[in-house]
Amino acid sequence: MRRTTLTIEGHSYVLAQGTETATLKASAEEAVVAGGKFVDLTVVGNIAVSVLVSPGVAIVITTQEVPDDPRDTGHLSEPYSDDNAWDIADLF
Numbered sequence: 001m002r003r004t005t006l007t008i009e010g011h012s013y014v015l016a017q018g019t020e021t022a023t024l025k026a027s028a029e030e031a032v033v034a035g036g037k038f039v040d041l042t043v044v045g046n047i048a049v050s051v052l053v054s055p056g057v058a059i060v061i062t063t064q065e066v067p068d069d070p071r072d073t074g075h076l077s078e079p080y081s082d083d084n085a086w087d088i089a090d091l092f
Contacts, residue, residue, distance in 0.1 A: 001017045001018065001065070001066055003015070003017055003066045004019045004021055005063075005064075006041065006059065006061055007062070008051055008058070008059050009058060013043050015041055015042065016042040016043060016044060017068070017069060017072045019074070021063060024039075025061065028053050028059055031052075031053035032053060036055070037052070037053060038052055039051055042074045044072055046073060046074060046075055046077075046079045047076070048076050
């Protein structure tokens with residue numbers, strides 16, 4: 001499985017497994033062309049995050065191969081519960 005990390009101005013967001021980088025890039029480019037827009041993301045833990053992307057903001061997208069995590073579905077209606085706790089250190 002591929003995991004994508006989006007870094008904006010030094011803040012990193014580890015995205016849900018299976019995030020399409022082409023869609024993410026298109027959303028970021030659209031936000032810049034518009035002069036700035038919020039881009040919605042789903043991060044590990046199935047949590048929604050909105051980031052403001054605007055001209056002049058440095059964005060870095062990295063991907064890596066990782067073992068599949070069945071909890072990391074990207075479904076916002078299924079955030080990880082205490083029974084499925086995870087540690088961010090497990091991601092790296």
